[in-house]
Amino acid sequence: MAETKLVTITIDGKAYQVPAGSNLVDAAKWHADNDIPVFCYHPKMAPVGMCRMCVVELGMVEKDRATGEVIMENGQPKVRWMPKLQTACTQVATDGMVVRTDTDKVKAGRESVIEFLLTSHPLDCPICDKGGECPLQNLTMAHGNGVSRMNFADKLKLDKHVPLGDLIYLDEERCIQCARCIRFQDEIVGDDVLAFHERGRRLQIITKSDPGFDTYFSGNTTDICPVGALTTADFRFGARPWELTDVPSICPHDAAGTNISLSTRLDRDFGGRAMIKRVMPRQNEAVNEIWISDRTRFVHHFTRSDDRLQSPMVRRGERLSPTVWNEAIPALAEVLKAANGDVAVLAGGGASNEDLWELRQLLKGLGSERLGAWTTHSGAELLLEVGVGKGSNLGTLGKGDAILVVASDLEEEVPMWYLRVKQAQDRGAFLAVANHRPTRLAEIASQTERKVASQTERKPLVGKSVLYEAGKAAHWLNDLANSDPELYNTLKDAQNLVIIAGAEGLDWDGGRALMQAAANLLIAGGHVGKPNNGLMATLPEANGMGLQYLGYTTQNALDIIKNPPSVLITAQCDPLGDDPTAGSWMSKVNTLITLTLFPDDTTQRAAFALPVQSFAERDGTFINGERRVQRFYTAQGPMGDALPLWEIIARLRERLGQGRAKVSAAAVMLELSNHLPSFNGIRYKDLAQVERQYPDVGGKDLYYGGTAYQNKGGLGVQLPTTADNGSAPTTGTVNLPEVKQAKKGELLLIPTVRLYNRSHIMRPSALIANRVAKPFAALNNADAKKLGIKHGDRVEVRFNGGQATVTAQVSDSTPQGVVFVPRYLADTPTPMVITSASVVKVSDAVAVQ
Amino acid sequence: MAIIGNKKYQERINEHLAKYPDKRSAVMPLLYIAQEEYGWVNDEGIAEVAQLCDMDATQVKSIAGFYTMYSEKPKGKYWLQVCTDLACALRGADELHHELLHELGIEEGGTTEDGMFTAEHVMCLAGCDRAPMLQCNFHFVEAVGGLTMAHLRELIAAARQDDKTLQKLIAKWRDEVNKQVQQS
Amino acid sequence: MSETKHILLRWKDVKADFRKLAEYRKHEGFEGLKKALAAKPEEVIDVVKNSGLRGRGGAGFPTGVKWSFIPKQEPIKYFVVNADESETGTFKDRLIMETNPYQLLEGLLIGAYAIGAHTAYIYLRGEFWDIAAQLDACIEEMRKEGLVGKNILGSGYDCEIYTHLGAGAYICGEETALLNSLEGKLGQPRVRPPFPANKGGGLYGEPTVVNNVETIANVPWIMTHGADAYKAIGTEQSAGTKLYCVSGHVKKPGVYELPFSATFRELLVDICGGPSVEGRSFKALLPSGGSGPIVPLNDKVLDTRMSYEDTAKIGTIIGSASLIVMDDSVDITWVASKVTKFFKHESCGKCTPCREGTYWLDKVIDRIMAGEGSERDITLIENVAKNMAGITLCALGEFAANPIIHTIKQFPDDFKQHVKKDGKAAKPVALPAAGD
Numbered sequence A: 001m002a003e004t005k006l007v008t009i010t011i012d013g014k015a016y017q018v019p020a021g022s023n024l025v026d027a028a029k030w031h032a033d034n035d036i037p038v039f040c041y042h043p044k045m046a047p048v049g050m051c052r053m054c055v056v057e058l059g060m061v062e063k064d065r066a067t068g069e070v071i072m073e074n075g076q077p078k079v080r081w082m083p084k085l086q087t088a089c090t091q092v093a094t095d096g097m098v099v100r101t102d103t104d105k106v107k108a109g110r111e112s113v114i115e116f117l118l119t120s121h122p123l124d125c126p127i128c129d130k131g132g133e134c135p136l137q138n139l140t141m142a143h144g145n146g147v148s149r150m151n152f153a154d155k156l157k158l159d160k161h162v163p164l165g166d167l168i169y170l171d172e173e174r175c176i177q178c179a180r181c182i183r184f185q186d187e188i189v190g191d192d193v194l195a196f197h198e199r200g201r202r203l204q205i206i207t208k209s210d211p212g213f214d215t216y217f218s219g220n221t222t223d224i225c226p227v228g229a230l231t232t233a234d235f236r237f238g239a240r241p242w243e244l245t246d247v248p249s250i251c252p253h254d255a256a257g258t259n260i261s262l263s264t265r266l267d268r269d270f271g272g273r274a275m276i277k278r279v280m281p282r283q284n285e286a287v288n289e290i291w292i293s294d295r296t297r298f299v300h301h302f303t304r305s306d307d308r309l310q311s312p313m314v315r316r317g318e319r320l321s322p323t324v325w326n327e328a329i330p331a332l333a334e335v336l337k338a339a340n341g342d343v344a345v346l347a348g349g350g351a352s353n354e355d356l357w358e359l360r361q362l363l364k365g366l367g368s369e370r371l372g373a374w375t376t377h378s379g380a381e382l383l384l385e386v387g388v389g390k391g392s393n394l395g396t397l398g399k400g401d402a403i404l405v406v407a408s409d410l411e412e413e414v415p416m417w418y419l420r421v422k423q424a425q426d427r428g429a430f431l432a433v434a435n436h437r438p439t440r441l442a443e444i445a446s447q448t449e450r451k452v453a454s455q456t457e458r459k460p461l462v463g464k465s466v467l468y469e470a471g472k473a474a475h476w477l478n479d480l481a482n483s484d485p486e487l488y489n490t491l492k493d494a495q496n497l498v499i500i501a502g503a504e505g506l507d508w509d510g511g512r513a514l515m516q517a518a519a520n521l522l523i524a525g526g527h528v529g530k531p532n533n534g535l536m537a538t539l540p541e542a543n544g545m546g547l548q549y550l551g552y553t554t555q556n557a558l559d560i561i562k563n564p565p566s567v568l569i570t571a572q573c574d575p576l577g578d579d580p581t582a583g584s585w586m587s588k589v590n591t592l593i594t595l596t597l598f599p600d601d602t603t604q605r606a607a608f609a610l611p612v613q614s615f616a617e618r619d620g621t622f623i624n625g626e627r628r629v630q631r632f633y634t635a636q637g638p639m640g641d642a643l644p645l646w647e648i649i650a651r652l653r654e655r656l657g658q659g660r661a662k663v664s665a666a667a668v669m670l671e672l673s674n675h676l677p678s679f680n681g682i683r684y685k686d687l688a689q690v691e692r693q694y695p696d697v698g699g700k701d702l703y704y705g706g707t708a709y710q711n712k713g714g715l716g717v718q719l720p721t722t723a724d725n726g727s728a729p730t731t732g733t734v735n736l737p738e739v740k741q742a743k744k745g746e747l748l749l750i751p752t753v754r755l756y757n758r759s760h761i762m763r764p765s766a767l768i769a770n771r772v773a774k775p776f777a778a779l780n781n782a783d784a785k786k787l788g789i790k791h792g793d794r795v796e797v798r799f800n801g802g803q804a805t806v807t808a809q810v811s812d813s814t815p816q817g818v819v820f821v822p823r824y825l826a827d828t829p830t831p832m833v834i835t836s837a838s839v840v841k842v843s844d845a846v847a848v849q
Numbered sequence B: 001m002a003i004i005g006n007k008k009y010q011e012r013i014n015e016h017l018a019k020y021p022d023k024r025s026a027v028m029p030l031l032y033i034a035q036e037e038y039g040w041v042n043d044e045g046i047a048e049v050a051q052l053c054d055m056d057a058t059q060v061k062s063i064a065g066f067y068t069m070y071s072e073k074p075k076g077k078y079w080l081q082v083c084t085d086l087a088c089a090l091r092g093a094d095e096l097h098h099e100l101l102h103e104l105g106i107e108e109g110g111t112t113e114d115g116m117f118t119a120e121h122v123m124c125l126a127g128c129d130r131a132p133m134l135q136c137n138f139h140f141v142e143a144v145g146g147l148t149m150a151h152l153r154e155l156i157a158a159a160r161q162d163d164k165t166l167q168k169l170i171a172k173w174r175d176e177v178n179k180q181v182q183q184s
Numbered sequence C: 001m002s003e004t005k006h007i008l009l010r011w012k013d014v015k016a017d018f019r020k021l022a023e024y025r026k027h028e029g030f031e032g033l034k035k036a037l038a039a040k041p042e043e044v045i046d047v048v049k050n051s052g053l054r055g056r057g058g059a060g061f062p063t064g065v066k067w068s069f070i071p072k073q074e075p076i077k078y079f080v081v082n083a084d085e086s087e088t089g090t091f092k093d094r095l096i097m098e099t100n101p102y103q104l105l106e107g108l109l110i111g112a113y114a115i116g117a118h119t120a121y122i123y124l125r126g127e128f129w130d131i132a133a134q135l136d137a138c139i140e141e142m143r144k145e146g147l148v149g150k151n152i153l154g155s156g157y158d159c160e161i162y163t164h165l166g167a168g169a170y171i172c173g174e175e176t177a178l179l180n181s182l183e184g185k186l187g188q189p190r191v192r193p194p195f196p197a198n199k200g201g202g203l204y205g206e207p208t209v210v211n212n213v214e215t216i217a218n219v220p221w222i223m224t225h226g227a228d229a230y231k232a233i234g235t236e237q238s239a240g241t242k243l244y245c246v247s248g249h250v251k252k253p254g255v256y257e258l259p260f261s262a263t264f265r266e267l268l269v270d271i272c273g274g275p276s277v278e279g280r281s282f283k284a285l286l287p288s289g290g291s292g293p294i295v296p297l298n299d300k301v302l303d304t305r306m307s308y309e310d311t312a313k314i315g316t317i318i319g320s321a322s323l324i325v326m327d328d329s330v331d332i333t334w335v336a337s338k339v340t341k342f343f344k345h346e347s348c349g350k351c352t353p354c355r356e357g358t359y360w361l362d363k364v365i366d367r368i369m370a371g372e373g374s375e376r377d378i379t380l381i382e383n384v385a386k387n388m389a390g391i392t393l394c395a396l397g398e399f400a401a402n403p404i405i406h407t408i409k410q411f412p413d414d415f416k417q418h419v420k421k422d423g424k425a426a427k428p429v430a431l432p433a434a435g436d
Ligand SMILES: Cc1cc2nc3c(=O)[nH]c(=O)nc-3n(C[C@H](O)[C@H](O)[C@H](O)COP(=O)(O)O)c2cc1C
Pocket: C054, C055, C056, C057, C058, C059, C060, C061, C063, C066, C082, C083, C084, C085, C086, C087, C170, C171, C172, C173, C174, C175, C176, C210, C211, C212, C213, C215, C216, C394, C395, C396, C399
């Protein structure tokens, strides 16, 4: 990045050096600690100058035209003042700018804007969800005159409960027409489904979106709404902001590691225990800025679901019966001792580093190193070498930089990255998207310009979308230099290059090959070992990266499948629910021990089912896809007898004579980071460090419109890659796997990922459950015709290990020879990786609805 | 009913789309076409215009709501708009407007039961020297010396007879006005 | 007024039908364009600058200066004609377009050539759809004679002209709202800077000139007859002639073209024949439609020249020269309420003071008109109006404040007659403290 020039501006008589071109409101706040009040301005969006709250007196130091010298008057630089008040939010800092924010004229201006706003406002603060953290409330207290001259009877009466969709409600009376919500959807999300209707005082927010307003980021509008006009169906009337305690946490759903605050309250509905009332974004500019996806926001109900496993269970004959820890632990110890080291672990991405460490130590004590990562992704070990460099921030990618997203439907897998990648393209970065089917991101990549209603200029976009043959992601990337030298060079020669790899259409061999091909491209272009360069992967759940760091690999998992151990421990994963073929090898395991949140398919076969606490009930750390180790804190009261996974194992280890159980997650981390060099001796307190972030959310103006943004839990620590540490990675051979072929008369089944599905975690959140797609399989027109299948028909998809009955979606966007089956939509387990399947019509479309 | 694929509009739609470097700019002319087809700007029209202009339907609805010449609800065959702005009001427009509503037996903005007339008052129509003046389906209705209730009764009767008679009547008044202008 | 020279309504002098291209060409038509195309664009701008032509859209900004703001180096520029004509009492642009369309189109081409634009739009208020159709027909006529499109008159200069219809929104007369509307967005004004002439501020973000119909219709005459001849007409700071729209209580309302040096008396008494109703006398005048300050129509005003500088001296503006005349039967409070309703109806809603202020003022004036107001209400609306002025995003907020502020100033008794003398004070309603 080029050095920004500094200019001198004067605010209330004091001179400040600020970057040229910075927004005056931001500059005043950051450099002069001067909170110029705003309503419509939002530092993440272009200014519109609508609300007029930010008025200041503005002048320029006068210079002699001929000499360029500042003209002096009574020993002071002469200032040419503009006759009218000016909106600060629409000004950029230029040399010689002089600003007054403390004059009577400015005070009168602010006071009158507040008065104007309140003439239409219902002033129903006592029953408003925003009450207590409302910018309008705060700024009225700070700048208003305290009395109303508006005859109350003259107020406009409007609808107070307008559902914009299932998720978001509008109170028309409270809306102050700042257009933040409209602009967020338009500028940030790129989905302009909100707008004003009518004009003048009748101006109101509308949507014609079908279905209603629920983009994957819609909840953010309720945060940036500077009044209580927009509320979520989830939190509406749920609690008063001042009753809430905000607990820092991390979104458990994907590799973004979105920083969140869990707003909790001791609640009668939860037996007087602390209960999550809402999920709010927590500012971390390097990770999620101030945004969260709707999944992050609305999928928290599972933590309190009655369906959760609430006590340890032990199999007695056919049935699992509840027991207590004091009986379960000794029994487990006996089983493990008897296994004589023939024991293995399969862990999912939901387990924290502390959990994984204890499990690893347990196995080590038992003489086994069989640590398997239960994941759809492979080749993730390369991330430790060529992952994005320390100090990376997708939020700073722009002109001259490039991003390649391959084999992923990023919007459905890691929505936060989708948002940030789109933003990077808006700032000028080249965006290439390659997949075997069209996705939303591919559509964005192929657009040549972005038009934003609130802005005049149309931003030229650079990017390319590529369709390769199904299953051939690694082949495509490996051969890119030959097949598309222009694209290859654009990527290779970019100033900075980030590759985000998914695993769609790949098995574990294919995934590994894709990761290696990506690594080779990065290495070839020198895009390793420095910030904003390197590899990322859409590893499922929050701690896919932690699995790698703690030595859990897909190779080991494959080995476990091939040679099942006598005793298998599954840790926050459900092989039998995930993979229809798992039954065949699982039957060779003598004793299955499962550590789980929910009684799931694996539980049904387990000898021991042990309830673990969710991320909300305990402390721990996850490592996100950018290798940032981040802490989450105990927010909610525990469910039943569930314990933190690490604690269960620690107790078990103590029983097995492996030493005294640790008393806290922090202590586990201490041991872990002392042993694993890659952790650089990180302590919990390092992870809790916070520094001032730009833009600054603090201050009495409640700049962004919410208090929960403040990051009090820490920004986390990004682990260096081996390349960061100076060891130059070398390109490796890409072992291109043979592309799976469908059996004769069958189609190649490719599993896909949907943000909203019917997994155990989603189901308890009613709002989201309603938004889950009906189970379907996507087919090509020609294939469907051959099979006698019409769009909307009920079909049975049959594959090795099972079958699923779903609705056929027939279109040209699905390639020929392929059937896409989203995971976790059907009632029965569907394949985890690419496989051959037959599709057979069951009944006509009419019979469906 | 549709505007997309409707031969009647094809050429005009293409012309409008060709006028501008950005399809979105054609939203206003195309909304007029939708209104012409459906009689008002309904959801079908909104969806079609959105498709033609490559916009979200929400944005098209927003445009339709901002401008007063798009009707977002069904209206009568004849949309009578009396200018009651200052200049016309100085010459009796408010009274004329009230008489008109009374004559038609409707409220402001209402439609007669037979679906023939919708009447409402509007802001200045740029015809103040011939005040008071009126617009019928966006045709200026002007008469020498300003419109009177007698004119309006004639107009209503003509419209009830048939459209041709009405158009002839309006044209006749208009010619008289033009003659006066040319002479001045 | 036989000696009055018409520039915009030239057909009156030569008694010809200028709606026909041949007739128009016979009488100097397109001579100005030929001259312009033979000159360098900068030279054309200089002629217009030297002529003293000022914008007829209301603000009176020097037209040549406006054109000179367009950055030369930008490849794409636009010329836009503002034919939105929605100010209460304004109907002059319509007359130009109806009776002298080619003069507008010629002026437009000269302007577009001067700034280097190859595309021009004429934005007409929606009600002018038949005028737009007529203009479209004129443009096609011009195409046949090589006067529009590619290589105009063999000069190598290309320019296309398109008409665009608004759909009922006064605010779209404001130039940045007009540009938004033309882009298919809400007709709400834009923040300035960047100005339309700047990169990033005009149509589709490209440098753009927006001029009023009447302004542009002057340009061919200026090119043909020279800057000096134009400057010789009118007053020192107001060169040329002006179309004055007269409505309200005069015998002969209409549009009249006079030099800026003419007085209100010459127009309203000599030409328009004085008050329309015998026995009545003039009371008040809105010289610039609803938006300009109202003045008492007394001898002092009647003897004032209708120029930019002279009207400023009597505390008002000539603006778009939409003279609404009121005789002594009129209650000016009623006028204020009418005009307030207009601005309330037309406020786009984008900025707070205008959106809320117009609504609030209207409510209070209604109360006053209903005889339920108090003297405090008069103070209140005056104060509210003053709070709006100077803090809104565009000038509409200011326009909306004017009728209140100036009616109270010029006709205080009209307001006072409606409120209870004993001053039944409207009790201030205390706000509930936020948060309780
Ligand atoms: C609320 C508002 C309404 C306006 N309406 C018109 C209009 O109807 N016609 C017009 O020519 N100018 C109108 N203007 C002035 C334009 O913004 C602009 O100044 C003008 O078109 C410039 O042309 P000129 O320099 O030739 O006068 C309006 C301005 C405002 C603030």
